Amino acid sequence: MLTRSEEDHLxxxxxxLEGGASAANKDVAERMGTKASxxxxxxxxxxxxxxxKLEPYHGVKLTAKGRAEALKLVRxxxxxxxxxxxxxxxxxxxxHEVAEQLEHVRSEKLTDHLAEYLGDPAFDPHGDPxxxxxxxxxARNMRPLPAVGTGERVRVxxxxxxxDALLQLLGRKGIGIGKVFTVRDRQDFDQSxxxxxxxxxxxxLSAKAAAHLWVxxxxxxxxxxx
Amino acid sequence: MLTRSEEDHLxxxxxxLEGGASAANKDVAERMGTKASxxxxxxxxxxxxxxxKLEPYHGVKLTAKGRAEALKLVRxxxxxxxxxxxxxxxxxxxxHEVAEQLEHVRSEKLTDHLAEYLGDPAFDPHGDPxxxxxxxxxARNMRPLPAVGTGERVRVxxxxxxxDALLQLLGRKGIGIGKVFTVRDRQDFDQSxxxxxxxxxxxxLSAKAAAHLWVxxxxxxxxxxx
DNA sequence: CTTTTATTTTAGCCTCATCTAATTTTTATT
DNA sequence: AATAAAAATTAGATGAGGCTAAAATAAAAG
Numbered sequence: 001m002l003t004r005s006e007e008d009h010l011x012x013x014x015x016x017l018e019g020g021a022s023a024a025n026k027d028v029a030e031r032m033g034t035k036a037s038x039x040x041x042x043x044x045x046x047x048x049x050x051x052x053k054l055e056p057y058h059g060v061k062l063t064a065k066g067r068a069e070a071l072k073l074v075r076x077x078x079x080x081x082x083x084x085x086x087x088x089x090x091x092x093x094x095x096h097e098v099a100e101q102l103e104h105v106r107s108e109k110l111t112d113h114l115a116e117y118l119g120d121p122a123f124d125p126h127g128d129p130x131x132x133x134x135x136x137x138x139a140r141n142m143r144p145l146p147a148v149g150t151g152e153r154v155r156v157x158x159x160x161x162x163x164d165a166l167l168q169l170l171g172r173k174g175i176g177i178g179k180v181f182t183v184r185d186r187q188d189f190d191q192s193x194x195x196x197x198x199x200x201x202x203x204x205l206s207a208k209a210a211a212h213l214w215v216x217x218x219x220x221x222x223x224x225x226x
Numbered sequence: 227m228l229t230r231s232e233e234d235h236l237x238x239x240x241x242x243l244e245g246g247a248s249a250a251n252k253d254v255a256e257r258m259g260t261k262a263s264x265x266x267x268x269x270x271x272x273x274x275x276x277x278x279k280l281e282p283y284h285g286v287k288l289t290a291k292g293r294a295e296a297l298k299l300v301r302x303x304x305x306x307x308x309x310x311x312x313x314x315x316x317x318x319x320x321x322h323e324v325a326e327q328l329e330h331v332r333s334e335k336l337t338d339h340l341a342e343y344l345g346d347p348a349f350d351p352h353g354d355p356x357x358x359x360x361x362x363x364x365a366r367n368m369r370p371l372p373a374v375g376t377g378e379r380v381r382v383x384x385x386x387x388x389x390d391a392l393l394q395l396l397g398r399k400g401i402g403i404g405k406v407f408t409v410r411d412r413q414d415f416d417q418s419x420x421x422x423x424x425x426x427x428x429x430x431l432s433a434k435a436a437a438h439l440w441v442x443x444x445x446x447x448x449x450x451x452x
Numbered sequence: 453c454t455t456t457t458a459t460t461t462t463a464g465c466c467t468c469a470t471c472t473a474a475t476t477t478t479t480a481t482t
Numbered sequence: 483a484a485t486a487a488a489a490a491t492t493a494g495a496t497g498a499g500g501c502t503a504a505a506a507t508a509a510a511a512g
Contacts, residue, residue: 005469015497038470040491056490057478088339101331107324113314231499251460254504266461282460283508 002049004104008032009042010051013060014070019161022059072111072133075105078124078131079114085125086118092125092176094169124191126167127158127214129178145193145205145213148183153217155180162212170213173203181220228275230330232405233299234258236277237266239286245387248285251377297361298337303329304350304357305340310404311351312344318351318402319393353403353440354392371409371419371431379408380441388438395441399429406444 002010012031016023029039043190047054048179051066062070080102084090090098112133115121122138125131129137142157156179170176184202187195191207205213228236238257242249255265273280277292288296306328310316316324338359341347348364349355355363368383382405385393396402400423411420411427417433431439 003468026488034469035471036490037472037492039470043383057488084336084339088336088343089338090335094335097332098331098336099332102328105324105327105331109316109320110314110324112311113310114315117314229498252458260499261501262460263462263502269498283458 002069005042006046007069007104009039009064010046010070011073011077013043013046013052013062014067015061015073016059017062023061024059025160029067054114061153071131073103075131075135076105076111079118079121080123082118082121082130083097083114091167091171095125096164097177104198123158123177124161125177126162127156128160130217140216142214142216145210145215146181146191146207148215150183150185153180153182153218154157155218156213157216158214160212160214166209166212169193169209174206175203175205175213212213228295231268232275233295233330235265236272236292236296237299237303239269239272239278239288240293240300241284243288246295249287250285253285279386284396294361297357299329300363301341301357301359302331304354305337305347307350307352308344308347308356309340314425317393317397318399319390321351321389349384349403351403352386353382354386363378366442367444368440371436371441372417372433374409374441376409376411379406379444380408381444382439383442384440386438392435392438395435399431400427401429401431401439402431 009028010031012028013023016027017201021027024044025036025039032039037159041062043052043054046052046066047060050063051069051138052060052062054060077099080099081095084095084098085092115130115133120132121130129140131137140157144160145154148154156175156177158177159170162170179197181195181197183193184191184196187194193205193207193210195203195205197203235254235258238254238323242253242257247253251262251265253270255262258265267285267436269278269280272278273286275405276289278286278288280286297399303325306325307321310324324385327352341356341359346358347356355366357363366383370386371380374380381430382401382403384403388396405423407421407423409419410422412418413420417436418435419431419433421429421431423429
């Protein structure tokens with residue numbers, strides 16, 4: 001059985017790797033807000049338990065077992081976020097910290113009943129995929145908004161790594177998961193984007209904000225879907 | 227802010243006092259499953275934080291602040307139990323341990339939204355009162371079943387301190403909160419009780435089981451209510 | 453009012469998960 | 483290849499929160 005701290009370290013490693021970054025000792029330390037020496041010990045413990053392979057200076061790798069464990073935590077975290085937003089009326093910018101606590105509650109039954117209660121959702125309120133009980137996630141065809149060409153019509157599929165402040169900003173601009181718009185223009189000066197929503201409303205998004213917005217193709221006449 | 231262990235000790239003290247017992251060091255130790263020496267330290271910490279008054283050999287007393295804190299924990303515990311049973315389909319004998327974990331999640335907003343979501347219930351699945359956000363609980367006129375006279379018609383109001391095994395046993399006999407029955411007879415030999423349910427079905431309950439059943443008066447013609 | 457027993461406290465040790473500071477190892481630069 | 487820089491590890495400390503064993507204190511019994 002993993003301690004809470006072990007779970008947190010495992011999740012940090014998984015998040016780093018999933019984000020395409022390497023999970024070297026220092027990366028984990030930075031993400032955890034602790035010191036490298038502390039991380040050395042925790043990673044050693046996780047390696048002893050067969051959850052990851054240590055490769056000093058090159059970043060740790062998760063084993064299949066480690067990945068499975070991490071996905072269970074991700075599943076719990078995202079199910080709770082979904083519950084908080086959809087059932088309890090939390091804003092999408094208010095759930096992370098609470099879900100961070102809830103995800104450590106140990107009960108397979110709880111997790112599965114919660115998932116069922118929520119209708120086995122495939123995505124959480126930020127558009128992140130919720131692994132099913134076997135760790136499988138739904139594949140999608142997404143790009144970050146800055147990679148979208150002028151004139152393309154897209155639908156917001158996820159806000160990746162969004163801080164609460166970013167989520168609030170997007171909320172104020174009326175941008176949420178499922179929102180469909182066309183990229184009208186891009187400013188050379190600051191790479192900010194000019195968007196036109198389906199309802200004709202124009203809005204501007206900074207390059208920094210846009211980088212967190214992942215979108216999928218929206219067929220020209222389509223309004224909403226999945 | 228209280229640590230998890232401090233919260234557990236505070237809750238243990240509160241539970242002992244609420245149950246009419248004294249909360250001496252050894253009582254707390256027994257309830258916590260730890261040693262007296264460990265309890266000495268934790269109680270000292272709680273006393274330092276102004277949550278209780280130490281009175282060695284005579285049992286600690288909660289301060290107003292300590293009682294308020296304890297009631298917040300009780301509220302959270304019972305709200306989660308209610309959620310698990312009413313929304314997630316858990317049995318009333320399966321929720322204690324999970325609620326024990328959930329109650330430590332820190333978020334006023336979560337607690338209050340959960341309560342609202344559940345319809346601000348006044349009682350949990352075992353019939354125990356759920357304190358409101360100010361710590362107030364609904365008063366009731368209850369007696370333990372063994373104190374009920376032959377011929378009296380009563381309604382099950384709560385199962386106090388019921389182990390999972392007892393709850394399962396009661397479930398199998400069809401006894402739950404709100405169940406109405408008449409005490410038909412009492413065996414001198416073992417103090418077991420003969421009951422007749424509203425539907426005419428007879429059943430026997432051991433003195434040991436009956437001691438946990440708290441009941442309120444049921445007017446002769448009434449079938450069910452609150 | 454002693455003596456015995458129960459209860460509580462103290463003292464010292466242990467494990468965890470963190471830290472700082474020093475050291476070692478690896479990678480990168482010249 | 484030598485050296486500088488970065489990253490990782492080790493060593494030793496700390497604070498929680500538990501333990502055991504011994505000592506102190508209060509309550510109960512005679």
